[in-house]
Amino acid sequence: MTQFVEPTETDIKEQELYKEMGLTDAEYDKVVSILGRQPNYTEIGIFSVMWSEHCSYKHSKPFLGQFPTSGEQVLMGPGEGAGVVDIGDNQAVVFKVESHNHPSAVEPYQGAATGVGGIVRDIVSMGAQPIGLLNSLRFGELTNRNNRRLLRGVVSGIGGYGNSIGIPTVSGEVEFDPFYDTNPLVNAMCVGLIDHDKIQKGTAKGVGNKVVYVGLKTGRDGIHGASFASEELSEDSEAKRPSVQIGDPFTGRKLMEATLKAIDMPELVGIQDMGAAGLTSSSSEMAAKGDSGITLYLDKVPTREDGISPYEMMLSETQERMLLVVEDGSENKFLDLFDDMELDSAVIGEVTDNDRLLLYYEEDLYADIPVQPLSEEAPVYILEGQEPKEDAERGDYSNEDLDAVFKSLISHPTMASKDFIFEQYDNQVGANTIQKSGFGPGIVRVEGTNKAISMTIDGKSRYVYADPYNGGKEVVAQAFRNIIATGATPLGMTDCLNYGSPEKPEIYNQLDESTKGMAEACRALQTPVVSGNVSLYNETKTASILPTPVIGMVGLIEDIEFLKSDKLSEGDSVYLVGDLKKQFQGSQIEKLIDGEIRKTVREIDLELEYKRGILLKDMFVSGDIHKIAPLGRGGLIVKLAQLANHYNLGMDIDIDVRGDLLFSESASNYVVVAPGGLNIEGAAEIGKISGNAFKVSAQNFNVDYDLEEINAALKGAIPECMSSVD
Amino acid sequence: MKFAVVRFPGSNCDRDLYNAAVKVGAKAEYVDYRETSLDDFDGVLIPGGFSFGDYLRTGAMAGVAPITKSIKKAADEDKPVLGICNGFQILTEIGLLPGALIHNTGHTFISRNESLKIVNNNTGFTKNHAENEDVVYPIAHGEGCYYCTDETYEELKDNNQIILTYNENPNGSIGDIAGIINKRGNVLGMMPHPERALEAVLGSDDGLRLFENIKSWEENHDTVR
Numbered sequence: 001m002t003q004f005v006e007p008t009e010t011d012i013k014e015q016e017l018y019k020e021m022g023l024t025d026a027e028y029d030k031v032v033s034i035l036g037r038q039p040n041y042t043e044i045g046i047f048s049v050m051w052s053e054h055c056s057y058k059h060s061k062p063f064l065g066q067f068p069t070s071g072e073q074v075l076m077g078p079g080e081g082a083g084v085v086d087i088g089d090n091q092a093v094v095f096k097v098e099s100h101n102h103p104s105a106v107e108p109y110q111g112a113a114t115g116v117g118g119i120v121r122d123i124v125s126m127g128a129q130p131i132g133l134l135n136s137l138r139f140g141e142l143t144n145r146n147n148r149r150l151l152r153g154v155v156s157g158i159g160g161y162g163n164s165i166g167i168p169t170v171s172g173e174v175e176f177d178p179f180y181d182t183n184p185l186v187n188a189m190c191v192g193l194i195d196h197d198k199i200q201k202g203t204a205k206g207v208g209n210k211v212v213y214v215g216l217k218t219g220r221d222g223i224h225g226a227s228f229a230s231e232e233l234s235e236d237s238e239a240k241r242p243s244v245q246i247g248d249p250f251t252g253r254k255l256m257e258a259t260l261k262a263i264d265m266p267e268l269v270g271i272q273d274m275g276a277a278g279l280t281s282s283s284s285e286m287a288a289k290g291d292s293g294i295t296l297y298l299d300k301v302p303t304r305e306d307g308i309s310p311y312e313m314m315l316s317e318t319q320e321r322m323l324l325v326v327e328d329g330s331e332n333k334f335l336d337l338f339d340d341m342e343l344d345s346a347v348i349g350e351v352t353d354n355d356r357l358l359l360y361y362e363e364d365l366y367a368d369i370p371v372q373p374l375s376e377e378a379p380v381y382i383l384e385g386q387e388p389k390e391d392a393e394r395g396d397y398s399n400e401d402l403d404a405v406f407k408s409l410i411s412h413p414t415m416a417s418k419d420f421i422f423e424q425y426d427n428q429v430g431a432n433t434i435q436k437s438g439f440g441p442g443i444v445r446v447e448g449t450n451k452a453i454s455m456t457i458d459g460k461s462r463y464v465y466a467d468p469y470n471g472g473k474e475v476v477a478q479a480f481r482n483i484i485a486t487g488a489t490p491l492g493m494t495d496c497l498n499y500g501s502p503e504k505p506e507i508y509n510q511l512d513e514s515t516k517g518m519a520e521a522c523r524a525l526q527t528p529v530v531s532g533n534v535s536l537y538n539e540t541k542t543a544s545i546l547p548t549p550v551i552g553m554v555g556l557i558e559d560i561e562f563l564k565s566d567k568l569s570e571g572d573s574v575y576l577v578g579d580l581k582k583q584f585q586g587s588q589i590e591k592l593i594d595g596e597i598r599k600t601v602r603e604i605d606l607e608l609e610y611k612r613g614i615l616l617k618d619m620f621v622s623g624d625i626h627k628i629a630p631l632g633r634g635g636l637i638v639k640l641a642q643l644a645n646h647y648n649l650g651m652d653i654d655i656d657v658r659g660d661l662l663f664s665e666s667a668s669n670y671v672v673v674a675p676g677g678l679n680i681e682g683a684a685e686i687g688k689i690s691g692n693a694f695k696v697s698a699q700n701f702n703v704d705y706d707l708e709e710i711n712a713a714l715k716g717a718i719p720e721c722m723s724s725v726d
Numbered sequence: 727m728k729f730a731v732v733r734f735p736g737s738n739c740d741r742d743l744y745n746a747a748v749k750v751g752a753k754a755e756y757v758d759y760r761e762t763s764l765d766d767f768d769g770v771l772i773p774g775g776f777s778f779g780d781y782l783r784t785g786a787m788a789g790v791a792p793i794t795k796s797i798k799k800a801a802d803e804d805k806p807v808l809g810i811c812n813g814f815q816i817l818t819e820i821g822l823l824p825g826a827l828i829h830n831t832g833h834t835f836i837s838r839n840e841s842l843k844i845v846n847n848n849t850g851f852t853k854n855h856a857e858n859e860d861v862v863y864p865i866a867h868g869e870g871c872y873y874c875t876d877e878t879y880e881e882l883k884d885n886n887q888i889i890l891t892y893n894e895n896p897n898g899s900i901g902d903i904a905g906i907i908n909k910r911g912n913v914l915g916m917m918p919h920p921e922r923a924l925e926a927v928l929g930s931d932d933g934l935r936l937f938e939n940i941k942s943w944e945e946n947h948d949t950v951r
Contacts, residue, residue, distance in 0.1 A: 156834070159835045163837075249779070250735070250776060253735075253738065254735055254736075341735075342735060424834050424836070426866040427838075427864075427866075428866065428922045429738055431922045434927055560927060
């Protein structure tokens with residue numbers, strides 16, 4: 001092994017080089033015992049990425065095990081690139097959410113762009129045609145210049161990749177909160193459509209079958225990206241910019257088209273995207289799933305330049321690459337297809353029956369690792385959490401200047417219109433978008449049918465911080481509410497768990513409690529988890545981010561007929577479904593006035609949640625009610641303002657409750673618009689759609705604005721922040 | 727009427743355009759950019775997207791692709807040629823239409839339903855529209871700002887070559903231009919996407935008539951000439 005100058009086995013041990021790669025002493029020792037000898041540089045590099053939090057879920061595995069993953073509609077649960085749920089007529093939807101937080105913090109454009117590219121390849125490698133993209137974003141407040149820079153970069157990165165590859169971005173949500181200063185969250189979700197018999201698995205089987213590489217030539221970019229994603233951001237993180245991958249949506253599109261063609265070829269045995277940990281994870285995971293070994297001849301890998309070592313090759317996270325296993329003798333058919341699509345490709349190895357990952361470069365052997373232990377024996381850590389002390393409750397804001405609160409909230413970027421952001425994404429390419437980003441979930445028609453898929457992404461981290469257990473329930477419930485509000489039946493969900501360092505007891509407790517709550521809600525609301533992703537160590541100089549589980553959910557609309565007319569109109573009645581309780585912990589009024597999150601119990605009744613949701617959905621589908629809008633951040637009055645703005649319709653509301661309760665963020669509440677005099681369980685008629693004014697009156701509190709003022713506040717908030725120059 | 731939907735690597739509205747042609751009852755076939763003849767077709771549709779990634783300049787690489795010569799030949803033969811979004815950019819790049827498309831003045835990509843005006847309904851593409859009729863087509867572009875010299879702009883006006891204008895200019899285009907036609911009246915380029923406006927449930931069906939018009943091209947084109 002003289003071709004490449006690398007540290008020796010002894011250097012690695014004596015200089016503890018594995019620590020720079022993120023491995024502990026104990027983990028190094030475990031590698032030694034698996035191999036029965038000291039690992040060389042390539043081998044220790046491979047273990048370090050496969051055992052990173054990002055690839056191995058070593059701190060989160062026990063929590064993920066709680067989630068219900070099965071159901072009548074589930075065709076494939078977690079474990080593959082993405083989950084699959086049935087939508088009838090031999091069709092299914094494939095979906096997954098994934099984080100790209102750390103890369104976006106140091107290089108927002110590329111970090112976000114490659115986040116989109118990665119999730120698209122996950123969906124495509126299952127054999128599905130992507131039909132919708134969604135994203136959930138978190139930034140610090142836009143009064144801070146750096147946060148504006150991050151927002152600008154992330155949004156143009158998402159657009160730059162998604163618009164070019166030609167998949168509509170149909171929904172998203174964005175929140176601005178100081179807890180995300182310098183550590184933005186970028187979670188991207190993709191939904192694809194597939195026929196049942198086309199579902200692919202990432203598996204390597206059949207001795208002698210060939211391993212085919214296709215896509216961009218491998219370069220030195222993104223080396224150790226997965227390890228970087230598994231550590232805390234620090235002042236040194238800027239130096240990790242080379243760990244950020246570079247997206248190429250043009251090649252991404254060609255690769256997507258080529259992959260979907262390859263999937264139609266019967267000689268394809270398995271396929272996996274080269275995402276985090278690139279060639280290492282794709283080859284070893286496929287071998288592990290197929291109970292096989294794999295031998296790779298790395299000198300055959302298409303490379304961007306000479307002299308890239310096996311270590312660099314195995315750890316590179318060059319984007320836009322796929323790894324295929326094809327039947328022996330059929331490889332030229334695939335190479336010809338890829339040639340025709342003008343993509344680089346090569347046969348780089350073969351499947352063996354020896355249960356080993358063997359890496360050769362020319363004549364020399366650079367790694368000899370048993371396949372199963374590499375993926376199966378990754379360490380799992382169960383730590384001790386610590387429950388935080390409960391705070392004193394504040395259940396009354398009626399002495400505050402509520403008019404000022406209202407104006408502040410509708411002028412805050414979190415609650416304001418996101419048109420500035422959403423208009424930078426192509427919402428309609430594919431010509432099947434029924435409802436695009438803006439108000440509620442995306443709705444995409446299943447081409448050639450009368451069915452549609454409703455898709456949402458949501459996360460309410462302040463609730464989770466206030467009460468991890470019930471907050472965990474609430475994030476799932478919120479996604480459920482979004483889906484039923486479109487008239488869709490929820491089918492399943494995907495989750496992205498964004499938290500701080502699990503090694504901090506209070507963060508560990510957040511993970512523990514919130515996932516328990518989420519699992520309970522999944523069962524109660526019949527939304528099994530079919531895929532997911534974990535992003536830990538989201539830490540900044542001063543604090544951990546808020547615990548931010550983000551839920552992506554899809555639902556099925558059986559017949560789009562009822563969506564063909566938007567029935568909201570002057571004279572319709574407005575109903576409040578549910579009760580405005582004194583529930584302010586984690587709310588926006590609490591954030592504005594107190595600047596803190598009180599850790600007290602948030603109540604949520606899952607049985608009521610389900611019953612109410614399904615009831616409203618059915619009434620919407622049958623045409624009895626015209627609009628369902630779940631309450632969210634800012635409570636009832638903010639939702640009313642958003643509705644008035646979205647439809648450009650005035651409101652005249654009179655509700656006999658204490659004024660501050662209009663800002664309460666208690667669970668399971670909706671605004672419903674319907675003809676007057678309707679009997680809806682748990683609902684009260686509170687006013688009418690009327691005129692050109694926004695009028696709301698409650699006990700000791702009323703507002704009366706021109707609709708134009710409301711529109712100006714909501715529409716102007718983000719552009720105003722973005723144009724400030726300080 | 728049989729249309730060629732020209733496909734470049736990076737085209738991403740090719741399927742939408744194909745579906746639009748089929749929806750109005752025309753025939754359509756995809757044609758690869760490496761092909762050198764369009765003789766078998768009665769018309770040419772150039773879709774939106776990012777041909778060759780548009781990394782160099784929008785439409786620049788597509789402009790030197792093998793298929794280009796046959797697109798020009800089809801135009802010379804009086805066949806209808808419609809370029810949408812990236813297709814429009816390509817048509818200006820290869821000189822079938824004057825001017826160029828540059829970065830939106832706001833420097834961001836803009837995607838939304840846009841209110842437009844059909845300012846010339848006396849063409850084979852727009853015949854079934856009322857004069858100055860308002861229509862809604864989606865737009866989705868980062869480089870859709872139409873630019874030309876003053877001289878060209880005067881010429882476009884004098885020859886009634888401006889077909890489509892924005893009611894609220896989103897991108898800084900000269901004269902609110904959203905779409906123009908060649909002098910002969912058979913090559914139309916436009917930034918907005920009529921192929922995404924074929925059904926009310928998707929937000930607008932205003933694009934349908936454009937495709938119905940070109941399906942009956944010979945009849946329509948002849949009557950206006």
